[in-house]
Amino acid sequence: MQAEFINPMLASVVNVLKTMAGIEPQPGKPFLKRRPDLSQGDVTGVVGLTGPVQGSLAVSFSESAIVYIVTQMLGEVCTEINGDVQDAVGELSNMISGDARRALADKGYTFQGALPTVISGRRHEITHALSGPAIVMPFRLGEHGTFFVEVCFEQSVATGRT
């Protein structure tokens, strides 16, 4: 997982939230994930990546963050994680994956994205088996809480440029 991947991914998250919900999240400092409980979310979209190497992307929201985002997206007050929220998480994860893959393709790495799977459940943990280290990108939405984007690739991505 190269540092050169991080900035395009951060930019994709900001782009998608701005376009879809008119929200500008404040990115925190990305870090290497060492303990799974560092980024417990209440609803998470997972998108698998295939290409020169295998990867995966997880976008994990606190309940307060996602109800705020979905309220802004739909223009209707949303108060809890329901079917609309699960759909929105799938859609946002897919769009972040698509935007990030375009940015990676510009750097010579061409990836395909799988269908998003959405997991809901209070404070679940995310771990990445069989992968290199995961990078966690934390985002803040002012008083509306936090969300995290996690990305990981097999160790051999350094040799995977096309």
Add this chain to the structure above:
Amino acid sequence: MQAEFINPMLASVVNVLKTMAGIEPQPGKPFLKRRPDLSQGDVTGVVGLTGPVQGSLAVSFSESAIVYIVTQMLGEVCTEINGDVQDAVGELSNMISGDARRALADKGYTFQGALPTVISGRRHEITHALSGPAIVMPFRLGEHGTFFVEVCFEQSVATGRT
């Protein structure tokens, strides 16, 4: 999602559990998922699939089922969902994906599998945004509980044969 995909997938799950843990799970009747709360698990491995169409595979275990499986796999008593269990779920999901993808390739559908992502949290729900209907394959491990394999593809898989 074709019926012709179901039997090879069921066979892959049984193969992998038998090979890795010496366990023969009893498959139940597969069904179309209509409500997400039908298959709440305590730990789930998600593997994205790309190829002629996008897809995803989720393997979701109750705590009692996975601690039994991991105890059999490792030959050491395992009593709760910990790092070893999360690693095992990632590995089992990856192997089921690999075995199922070989079976699908024999039918003319060539898929790549992404890195598995593992989610842990009591009774989480799994939903599949942007997809065709998900098929749920339930399995029983006698008194040791249940697990579910869910698979879904985009609607257009019928035209995706290579």
